[in-house]
Amino acid sequence: MLKSLFQSRSLNDVREQAARDEVRRLAETAPTPRANTGSETRHRGASRMLRSMMSWLPGLGSPRQDTPTGERETLISRSRDAYRNHMLGRAAINRAATNVVGMGLTVRPNVDGQALGLNEEETAQLNDELARGFRLWAEDPAECDAEAGQDFYMLQRLAFISALVSGDVFGLTPNVRQIGGLFGTKLQLVEAERVGSPLTGPERRNEVDGIRVDSIGRPIAVRICDGYPSDHTTDQDWTWVPVFGERTGRRRVLHLMNEKGRPGQVRGVPYLAPILEALQKLERFSQAELTAAVISAMFTVAIKHDASEGDQSLGGATMWDEQSDDPSKPERPVVTSNQDDTPDGDNLTLGEGAVWDLEEGAEPVPISPDRPNAQFDPFFMAIVKEIGAALEQPSEVLMMHFSTSYTAARAAFNQLWKFIKQRRHHLTVQFCQPAYELVVDELVASGRIKAPGYRDPAKRRAYVRALWIGEPLGSLNEQVDARAATERIANGTSNEHLETMAFHGEDWHDVAQDRAREIRWKRENGVPIYVGGKVHDPEPPDPNRNNDDTD
DSSP states (O other): OHHHHHHHHHHHHHHHHHHHHHHHHHHHHSOOOOTTOOOSSSSGGGOSSSHHHHTOOOOOOOHHHHSOHHHHHHHHHHHHHHHHHOHHHHHHHHHHHHHHTTTOOEEEEOOOHHHHTOOHHHHHHHHHHHHHHHHHHHTOHHHHBTTSSOOHHHHHHHHHHHHHHHSEEEEEOOBOOOTTOSOOBOBEEEOGGGBSOOTTSOOOTTEETTEEEOTTSOEEEEEEESSOGGGOOTTOOEEEEESBOTTTOOBOEEEEESOOOSTTOOSOOOTTGGGHHHHHHHHHHHHHHHHHHHHHTSOOEEEEOOGGGOOOOSTTOOOOOTTOOOTTOOSSOEEESOOOSOOSSOOSOOOTTOEEEOOTTOEEEEOOOOOSOTTHHHHHHHHHHHHHHHHTOOHHHHHTOOOSOHHHHHHHHHHHHHHHHHHHHHHIIIIIHHHHHHHHHHHHHTTSSOOTTTTSHHHHHHHSOEEEEOOOOOOSOHHHHHHHHHHHHHTTSOOHHHHHHHHHSOOHHHHHHHHHHHHHHHHHHTOOEEETTEEEOOOOOOTTTTOOOOO
């Protein structure tokens, strides 16, 4: 027993000595603070001594802690108010939706014929059948929209705007076939606040703001309220809806997020969240300048009295507004400076073309508020540039004002195009492609499309491959861009299909077929043909074309 106690004390002594040695080593290797360095840390950004950094002590938390439910709901409500009432906030959302979605992303089926053992003709025929079948669903609001109000392309814009304003939006995919309808697949958009947790109890560890995840963070169910929590009705019901069907694996819930900024983040934050403070101040500044300009546009004066006149205040004076219905109102608004009491008419207000009736000895003194402010526009545009940088939208595009050079405008469009492509990819992956796959599933299940081996996951992936084509960005100089496209095709860095898609978003095969039909019609009717930058006369008819005799 004494031996074991001695060994235990010896072990503790060894540990204490090792700790002392480590502390001594750290003290010897620590850098010696130098005079006038201003920082006690190797990274100045980590300093707690610099005056500029002393009050900057943000907490380090998980994605759930950094975006708590209360703060996220406040961000949503303020973003919606900014979208409703702030001109710049509404412009940022609508400009992004118009540039990214436009008239909607259209699908071009791109079946992997090689993986399915199909030749080119069979692959092209299958692509055409899939495109026709999807158009039947997408172009009819009664087929694609659960509310039967918007077609699929309008739903894209609505979902995109809702995701930007609220941070995310959900789409349910109920299977409801209407009488006389062709499809049962429907899309039902659900706003962000309808997905959450009721106030009846705390959330579990694997539940974050109404989304339940599995052990690896994959969403498996979403809790949806059948109404809006803000309605405060007693008959609200919260229901868990699985993201994927348990038996078939069919996608039952779509989730379009504004942008996922951290691993493990399950709910999005509004697009305007980083700029809400600046946006609110800028809106107040703009409204104040506008009000000051309106006031300065009126004839504003003060009344100066001599000291011998006694106390004659203007407080009881009356000015009639143009909209006043007072029967004693003169033909022109008149106010006198020697009235004792305010009558029952209008109070003293500024008005256009007002005439003041002054008593003897009173002198008007003009007041110049110096409005409009000459410094308003430079300061306003400086803040707009910062807002545009945060939103990844150039200030020229945000304000729809292009007053710079062609090179600067071209650079702004190029930067905007990067933003458009990235956002279109998000919309395609999280909303458009899953909806397309659901429609293809129904087309195959109903027998309208023959797809051998469709139950095989690998073959199904080959069948549902597709390209999503959006509207082109546009051209500042179409002649220069057309010449550049011709050179890219000539040197082999591009092809006619890619250039046609980039120019106006159409499929080259469809354009080529229409062009061939036009040329054939012109030849038959003797109309000159414009090909290759030159006008060609129609070919003369061959007199021997219908002559079957041979020499």
